[in-house]
Amino acid sequence: MNFLPHTETERREMLSTLGVSQLEALFADIPEHVRFPDLTLPSPLSQMELEAHLSKLAGRNANASSHECFLGAGAYHHYVPATVDYVIRRGEFFTAYTPYQPEASQGMLQAMFEYQSMICQLTGMDLANASHYDGATALAEAVRMALDLASGNRQKVVLSPAINPHYRETVRTYLCGSEASLVGEDTAPGKLDSLLSQLDDLVAALVIQNPNFLGQFENISGLAEKVHQAGALLIVVADPIALGLFQSPDSYGADVVIADGQPLGIPLSFGGPSLGIFATRMAYVRHMPGRVVGETVDQAGRRGYVLTLAAREQHIRRARATSNICTNSGLMALAAATYLATVGESGLRKVAELCFHKSHYAAQQLAGKAGLNINTHAPDQPFFKEFYVQLPRPVDEVNRILREEYGIIGGFDLGACYPGFERQMLIAVTEMNTKAAIDRLVDALVTVTR
Amino acid sequence: MPEIDNRNSEKTVYELSAVGRGTNLMPECDVPKTELPGVLLRKDTETIGLPGLSELDVVRHFVHLSQRNFSIDGGFYPLGSCTMKYNPKISETCARFEGFAQSHPLQPDETVQGNLKLMYDLQEWLKEIGGFAAVSLQPTAGAQGELTALLMMRAFFRNCGETGRTQILIPDSAHGTNPASTTMAGFESLEIPSDKHGNLDLAALNAACDDTVAGLMLTNPNTLGLFERDIETIVRCVHDCGGLVYGDGANMNALAGVVRPGDLGIDVMHYNLHKTFGTPHGGGGPGSGPLGAGDKLAAYLPGPMVRRIDNAEKPDPGYMLFTPEKTIGRMNSYFGSFGVFVRAYAYILQHGAEGLKQNALHAVLNANYLREKLRGIYPLSHDRTCMHEFVLQGKIDGSSVRAVDISKRLLDYGFHPPTIYFPLIVPEALMIEPTETESKQTLDAFADAMKAIALEAVDHSETLHSAPHTTPVGRLDEVRAARQLKLREDDRKVKDNLNKA
Numbered sequence: 022m023n024f025l026p027h028t029e030t031e032r033r034e035m036l037s038t039l040g041v042s043q044l045e046a047l048f049a050d051i052p053e054h055v056r057f058p059d060l061t062l063p064s065p066l067s068q069m070e071l072e073a074h075l076s077k078l079a080g081r082n083a084n085a086s087s088h089e090c091f092l093g094a095g096a097y098h099h100y101v102p103a104t105v106d107y108v109i110r111r112g113e114f115f116t117a118y119t120p121y122q123p124e125a126s127q128g129m130l131q132a133m134f135e136y137q138s139m140i141c142q143l144t145g146m147d148l149a150n151a152s153h154y155d156g157a158t159a160l161a162e163a164v165r166m167a168l169d170l171a172s173g174n175r176q177k178v179v180l181s182p183a184i185n186p187h188y189r190e191t192v193r194t195y196l197c198g199s200e201a202s203l204v205g206e207d208t209a210p211g212k213l214d215s216l217l218s219q220l221d222d223l224v225a226a227l228v229i230q231n232p233n234f235l236g237q238f239e240n241i242s243g244l245a246e247k248v249h250q251a252g253a254l255l256i257v258v259a260d261p262i263a264l265g266l267f268q269s270p271d272s273y274g275a276d277v278v279i280a281d282g283q284p285l286g287i288p289l290s291f292g293g294p295s296l297g298i299f300a301t302r303m304a305y306v307r308h309m310p311g312r313v314v315g316e317t318v319d320q321a322g323r324r325g326y327v328l329t330l331a332a333r334e335q336h337i338r339r340a341r342a343t344s345n346i347c348t349n350s351g352l353m354a355l356a357a358a359t360y361l362a363t364v365g366e367s368g369l370r371k372v373a374e375l376c377f378h379k380s381h382y383a384a385q386q387l388a389g390k391a392g393l394n395i396n397t398h399a400p401d402q403p404f405f406k407e408f409y410v411q412l413p414r415p416v417d418e419v420n421r422i423l424r425e426e427y428g429i430i431g432g433f434d435l436g437a438c439y440p441g442f443e444r445q446m447l448i449a450v451t452e453m454n455t456k457a458a459i460d461r462l463v464d465a466l467v468t469v470t471r
Numbered sequence: 472m473p474e475i476d477n478r479n480s481e482k483t484v485y486e487l488s489a490v491g492r493g494t495n496l497m498p499e500c501d502v503p504k505t506e507l508p509g510v511l512l513r514k515d516t517e518t519i520g521l522p523g524l525s526e527l528d529v530v531r532h533f534v535h536l537s538q539r540n541f542s543i544d545g546g547f548y549p550l551g552s553c554t555m556k557y558n559p560k561i562s563e564t565c566a567r568f569e570g571f572a573q574s575h576p577l578q579p580d581e582t583v584q585g586n587l588k589l590m591y592d593l594q595e596w597l598k599e600i601g602g603f604a605a606v607s608l609q610p611t612a613g614a615q616g617e618l619t620a621l622l623m624m625r626a627f628f629r630n631c632g633e634t635g636r637t638q639i640l641i642p643d644s645a646h647g648t649n650p651a652s653t654t655m656a657g658f659e660s661l662e663i664p665s666d667k668h669g670n671l672d673l674a675a676l677n678a679a680c681d682d683t684v685a686g687l688m689l690t691n692p693n694t695l696g697l698f699e700r701d702i703e704t705i706v707r708c709v710h711d712c713g714g715l716v717y718g719d720g721a722n723m724n725a726l727a728g729v730v731r732p733g734d735l736g737i738d739v740m741h742y743n744l745h746k747t748f749g750t751p752h753g754g755g756g757p758g759s760g761p762l763g764a765g766d767k768l769a770a771y772l773p774g775p776m777v778r779r780i781d782n783a784e785k786p787d788p789g790y791m792l793f794t795p796e797k798t799i800g801r802m803n804s805y806f807g808s809f810g811v812f813v814r815a816y817a818y819i820l821q822h823g824a825e826g827l828k829q830n831a832l833h834a835v836l837n838a839n840y841l842r843e844k845l846r847g848i849y850p851l852s853h854d855r856t857c858m859h860e861f862v863l864q865g866k867i868d869g870s871s872v873r874a875v876d877i878s879k880r881l882l883d884y885g886f887h888p889p890t891i892y893f894p895l896i897v898p899e900a901l902m903i904e905p906t907e908t909e910s911k912q913t914l915d916a917f918a919d920a921m922k923a924i925a926l927e928a929v930d931h932s933e934t935l936h937s938a939p940h941t942t943p944v945g946r947l948d949e950v951r952a953a954r955q956l957k958l959r960e961d962d963r964k965v966k967d968n969l970n971k972a
Contacts, residue, residue, distance in 0.1 A: 023821055024557045024749075025833050026910035035840045035911060044832040047839055047856055048729060050698035055734040057828070060599055065823030068561050075817060079570025081585030083578060086569040095804060096576050102496055104529050106567075112544030113537035116558050119755040121550070121890070124942040125882050127481075128540030129754040132533070135484050138960040142520035148958045154611035154757070157804040165655070187804045194773065194800035195618075198625050198657030238511055265519070267511050281804065290566075291586050292576025292805025293611065294757030306956065312755070317952035320937070324480045325944035329952040335614070335651035336893070340660050345651035348612040348745070351755030362484045362529050365493040366521040374507075375500055382502035403508040417579065424582065433577055456501040 023065075083430060085289060089458045093407050093449025094234070094433035095156070095185045096292055097284050099262065099372065100452055101360070105286040108359045109352050119312070119348065123327045124319075129351065130326035133314040136358040143264045143361075144278040145271020146300035150311035152354040153297025153346065156281025157191035160184075160228070160258060162310040162344055163277045163299060164192050167226035167254045168201050169343065170308055175225035175253070176201050183210035183233035184258055186438040201225075210439065211402070213239055220251040226277075230258035231270070235435070235447065236380075236407030238267075245274020261285050261298065261357075262376060263405050265369030277301045286360030287353055296353035307333060310344030372452050376406035379459060380450035384408045386463040392470040409435055409445045413470050416446045427465040479943065481535045484522040485960050490969045492523040520965040539943045540754070541887050547913050551860045551890035551902025552646070552694055554724045554746035556834075559821070562750065562814035571813050576805035580791045587790035590806065591777040593816050594761075597742055600819075600827065601720075602733025603763030605795070607772035609807045613721055614648040616741025616760030617688070620717050621656035622799045623739065623764070623771035624686050630797065633713070636685035640709070642671050644695055644894040649688045649719065658685060665896060669695040669853040671705055680712035690719040691732070692858035694894040694902065696838065698725075706736035715739065715767065723747040724906070725835055725859035728828025732763075739764045744808075748815040759811035770797040775806060833907035834859040837914060841905050844918035848925050852897045860904035862897050863889075870928040872935045874899040877924055879946060882939040884920035 027035070036042060048056060066074060084090075085098040092098075109115060113128065120126030120133075133151045140149035153159035164178050178196075180189055180203050193203060208215040211233060220227065227248045231239045248255040256277045257270040262284045270278045282296030283289070301309060307330070315329035335342040364372065387410055388395045394411035409432075412419055416434035423429040436443035450459065513519070524532070541548065548555035566572065574583055594606040610616035621639065628636045639653045641660045650660040661679055666672040671689070687709045691699045699705060709716050718732045718740030724747045726732070732740050744750050744759040752758070764772055774794030782788035822830065835858055842851065842861040852862040865874025878888030878901065890902040905914060927934055939945065 023826055024559065024908045025829060026908065027833065027836075031911045032836070035836055038843050039836075039839050044836055047832075047835045048698075050700045050856070051730050052703055052735070055730050057729060058602075058731055058734065060728060060824035060827070062596055062599060062824040062827075063820060065826055066820050068821065071817055071821055072561060072565060074820070075565040075813070076568055078585040078589055079565075079568035081588070082570040082574045083582040084570055084573035085575060086573045090575060092575045092577055094577055098573070098575070100496065102494075104526060104533075107530065108533040108537075110563065111534070111537045112558075113540045113542045114754050115563075115751045116543035116545075116555075117540055117754045118548075118550060118553055118555060118752040122541070122878070122882065122888055123947050124879065124939050124944055125541035125887060126539075126754075127943050128536035128538065131481060131483070131539070132536050134959070137958055138483075138485070138965070139521060141959045142962065142965065152756070154615065154808075155804045158611070158615070158802070185804070187801060190801045191803055194622065194802055195655070197799060198622055198655065238508070266507075266513065268513055269519075272513075288572040288810075289575050290572050291574045291583065291809035293803070294808040294810050295804065306958075313958055315952040316957040317948045317955075318475055319945040319947050321945055322476045323944050324475045324477050325947045327947050327949050327952045329949065329956070329958070332953075335647035337647070338651070339647045340650035340654045342647065342651040342654070345614040345618055345648050345655055346612070347614045347646075347648050348752070348756040348758040350611075350753075350757045352751075352753030353757060355754065358484075359529065359533060362522045362524055362532070363494060363526065364496060364521075365523050366519050367493055368496060369519075369521060371497045375497060377507065378500050378504045379502055381505035385505070403511060420579065430575065430578060430582075452497060459502070 088428050088430045090430045091432050091448050092430050098453050099284045101286050102363045104363045105356050105359045109356050130314050132355050134326050136354045139361045140300050144300045145269035146278055147303040149300035150313045152350040155295035155297045157188040159279040159297030159299045160188050161192045161195035163256050163279050166308050171225040175223050177224045178203050179205040179219045179227040181229045182206045184230040185234045217247050224253045226254040226256050228256040232405040236404040237402045241273045262373050266373035282357045285357035287356050296350045311346050375452035380406045383450045383459045390467050407449045409447045412444045419469050422469050485965050487528050488523040490523050494526040518966050548887040549889050549903045549905050551904040556906035557908035558751040562817045565817050566810050566813040587777045589816050591790050593812050596819050601763040602731025604766050605769035606763045607776050608761045609773040609802045610760040611808050612758040613743045613760040616762050617652035618655055619802050620739045623768050624715050626771050626799050638683050640687040643896050644693050669697045670699050684714040686715040688717045692722045692725050695862050696857040696860035702735050727831050729831045739768050744811050744815040749818040750811045750814040757808050759808040770795050773802045774798050830907045837905040841914050863901045865899040865901045867925050867928040870932050872928040872932050874901050876935040880924050880935045880938040883941045
């Protein structure tokens, strides 16, 4: 009787109010031959046993606390200020639901309004919605919005191959029920010219990631003009930490900016829950998917916040809604809002600078080491916090030794997703990696690959 | 245009800000610096416009906001079809164990055996509870589960060469996500009416079932809180025309341990871990909407999923990720809402089979008890034994009050209102789901409040029309919000504010 409050007396009283003698009598509508099956589930544990059991299970995972982590590729080990968990762990927030009753939900609504405001400042966009599940689904919805804006006249979307492969897969799944086609993924990563050559009057959007999945900044000069000349939208997948230091996608002409918000105060948590950031221009507000919070006043003229533009959404528009999204990632948006409010402008810049300097230090230390081939010093390919290095041995082999002998979680095996990138390891360095840890990684890689 | 009155409101993060104020969280750079690529940077003079707050400012601000938010931890929250039951605190502790919270989703399988075992067990338990051949934990919310299942159905029919199946049948009592997901999956939706008993109209269903039908989406118990008594006939009817039946598991809290949807012939169904299995709703997510599928569709489930490595020589040979043979692909970046899986796993393991069944029995007891207490005070949509929720009409003879007035007045009595104006087929609907974790005292107090409001509706209707009176703000002008869009703090105001300070 874990969380059931009724005493036997109360239960009897309640049943007699209903004129039945046992609980099972309330289920007569259910076909008898399948009613009350014997389920084979483990015997229940007490809270004390449960905590011990889960602690033991958790203990079977290597993780970024037990090991030094240089793995990124879309999910990053960043510092989470103590304020973030303090705020999102308040029951007033995490045990509420979608703020359907605004008078009783001003806290969450105002926090979402502030989240939207901070995302707009960061991306340079006019408006942001109140969240998607993660970066991949935010991108899928952005692509759908671009197709929707073209009203069926444009059915192609150009995807850069240097977008996170999992995002591209998600977009493909989302579109598998539509007429739309995805092109561009077979071009060489980091070569925007070959992407631009795919533009024609059937293209609804061109999507790039910047910095891209390989960590590099794309050469975006003149990009938006060409995309817009072709009548398509430019969708940019951004890194929210990089936006603290580097140009906003607004400054180079993006129409939609999406990002995975996990770096903004959300733990790795084996990839979820995360946060999908979606920001765009005012012109597209009525086509935008997702919840959005607006400011208004009450009857006495007092400031307040409500969910607005509901006429786009599934509970009003049903089959003609801009998206089916209902439950989103509210608590994670609150985490991001708390993160940004805590670190502020100079704090975010500092995190970005630390990522930049430390990853470059790591790359410089690895450069020129026998057996390792690093390409990151080409001046036309600046990078942010990730770079790749060619190893003389398979990446998974190297990673096993790094882990077992050095306590290091090594980088991502690019060969798993990119033909021609066999034995290339994508290494992520963040503010969490000290100089000593980076030096240890360098020594280990040199030793392992000797 | 009257001035906006801010005196009572919590200032925004920007109104609280001052340039240069902040908290130093980061260490000094301990490596030699590399020259930054000037051309790619924001301009020196450019202010991003993020807040400047001390740590205490941040803490106070968000604590103040939390105080302006209704929650399950704060009070009774009978929001229909949302299953706002108690969220066990032990789950929060466990989800934060470093092995879970700090593991990276791209680590090799052998380094995350704890996570994979947890996911495998959860898949197996959900299979058992729902009566399905396989479960994928991928979908991140109920609506994503719906879309996933519809895309699987589409792929299934394409493989069978039956591309003429373009229609999805949806009852008129369904959630809006059902038709919205249908459109996203490239199908057309056809609405099927309910009969006078609140069940799906069998004659209308029969008439609609032909070789253009890909499937039916059915919420059971439906959004009236009623079990579809003819469920087996409904399923047979759809199957006979070659279609598939999708179960919307939003209301599974009435059925876990009571009946397995797979045993009723449902082909595919999403579970809402954030409803049935007690994981927090997070103020609007994150949720989790795993998908169970029978034999026909199991191979189409999204991956990665987890399987046990069979090896007779080892008692615990381990777990690995795999992707089903005909998978439609992935639905998000990694595995879904892993942090939510930990909480649902903890919940199921704390309850066991009998505990889950008792939850369902008591959820249904509480709903019927409350329904009985309110009978005769508000009109019932359908007068028959309900499952975990029921629908009243917010109408009182001799009064002009509406469902919205009653719901706003409930806030003054300290209760969160029910779901209102849904399902759409009941005028002035108040959809009430008390859940099993509420005590008789709470249910009685809520019934008393509803009775008091019914009396006020006749004698003091103005009190209801102008409610709520005790919340930080009164009834908000939603028309103004939609017409004079203000979806963010004004950029100029943000920067002026920061510079002035």
